[in-house]
Amino acid sequence: MSASLLRFSSITKKIWMALLGIFLLIFLVVHLSINLCLLKSDPTWFNDAARFMGTNYVVKTFEVVLFAGFIFHILLGIILQVQNWMSRPVRYAVNNKSTTPFLSKYMIWTGGIVFIFLAIHLVNFWAMKLGWVGGPRFADGEPNFYQKAIDLFSIPAYSLFYIVLIIVLGFHLNHAFQAAFQTLGLNFTKYSKCIERFGMVYSIVVPLGFIIIPIYFLLIR
C-alpha cells in the first residue's frame, strides 16, 4: 500500500491529504454535537445518540470510511514528511527566520500528539464497544458510553490531559483548514481572507466545545 502511495505525485498526495482532512473536519462537528449531549443531566439523549451511531447501517458504513480516512491521512502525512526531510540533507547552521504562520511549521508534531490522543480514545471507547476492554454496560450488554465518559472526566488528571490534547488538536486545525483549501486550489485572493477567518473560528469553536464538557464535569457536577 505504501509503495503505491509513494508513486503518486506530490500534489496528488496532498490533494488526498486535504480531502481526507476536510472529511475529518466534518466528522469532528458530528462528534462534537453528540458529545454536547453529555451536558444534559438526563443521560437518555447521549445514550440514544450513541446507540443510533452504533447500530445505524449508514453510520456503520461511514465508520469504515472514517477509519480508512484516519489511516490514509496519517500515512500520507508521514510519507510527505519523510520526503520533506530527505529533500534537505544538509541543514542550515542558522535556523530559518522567515515570517510564516507559527503553527504551520509544526503540523507533523501536533498531528503526532493528536494521534496519541486518538489511540487512547479508541482504547477507551472503541475497544470497550468491541468488548476487548472492560467498562460499564447496560443490562442488555450494550456499552454505557455515558457512564464511561463520566467516569473518565471525574478523574481530574484525565480531564486536564484531555483539555491539553484538545488544545493541541485546535493548533492542528488552525493551519489545516485554510491549508486544505489552498491544496485544493480554492484559495484565490478573492476568498482567502474569508477561508482564513472561517478556519480560525472553526479551530477555536470546535475545540472549545469539546473542552467545555470536562470543565463542566470537574467544576459544576
Add this chain to the structure above:
Amino acid sequence: MNLTLKIWRQKDAKSKGKFVIYKLDNISPNCSFLEMLDILNESLIRKNEEPVVFDHDCREGICGMCSLYINGRPHGPDDAVTACQLHMRKFKDGDTITVEPWRAKPFPVIKDLMVDRTAFDRIIQEGGYISVNTGGAMEANHILIPKPAAELSMDAAACIGCGACVAACKNASAMLFVSAKVSQFALLPQGRPEAKERVMKMVKMMDDLGFGNCTNTYACEAECPKSISRSNIARMNLEFICAKASWE
C-alpha cells in the same frame, strides 16, 4: 562598520565544507552586500588566499543569480529584494553575519556559496514555454487578453528563478517557482492549448528532481524577492487537478 563574517567555504561538490570567520573593518553602510563580499575577496587575493565564490550577474535585482542565505533568510534581512540590492545599512556595526549557500538536495553546492540550479532549467524544459510556428509577426490584437489576466500573468512572470523559495521552505519545495511558471501561461489564451500537459510534466519533473512537498507555510512568498503570490500555488493545484481529471 566593523563586521565579523562567518562564511561557508567548500572546495568543491565532493569536499566537506566548513565555516570560516573573517573580520572586515571600515565597510561603508552604503555598500551593497555583494560589494562588501568584493572587498573581502580583494583582501583575500592580496593575502594570496582563495577568494569566496558566489553567484552574481546583473547586480540590479533582475537576473536571479545571487543566492545567499544570510542570517537565516534567503537574500538577507530586507524584504522583497535580492542579495545584490541589500545594503549594509540593514546591519549594525559589530554584527556577526552568517552566510550559507542555498540548501536543498536538487541544488548541490558547486563551490563555497555557489550552488547548481540546473534543476530549475530542467523543470522549464518540461513545459515552461508555448509552441508557436515561426513566421511573420501576427496582428497584436488578434488574440484579445482581458486586462486582469494580463496583470496576473505579468505578476507571475516576474519570477526570476533565483531559488529563494526553495531555500526558505522548510521542505525545500519548489512549488512557488513551478506555480509561477505554470501560471504565467495558464492565465493567457496562448498558454491554454498546452496547459494540461505543461502542469503535469513540470510537476513530475519537480518531484523526480527531489524537491520537497509544499506544506503551506508560505515562507516562499515571504522571502520571494519578486513578491510572487501563494495564490499561484493554489492556481497550479487546481490546474493539476483539472488536468489529471480530464487527461485522455
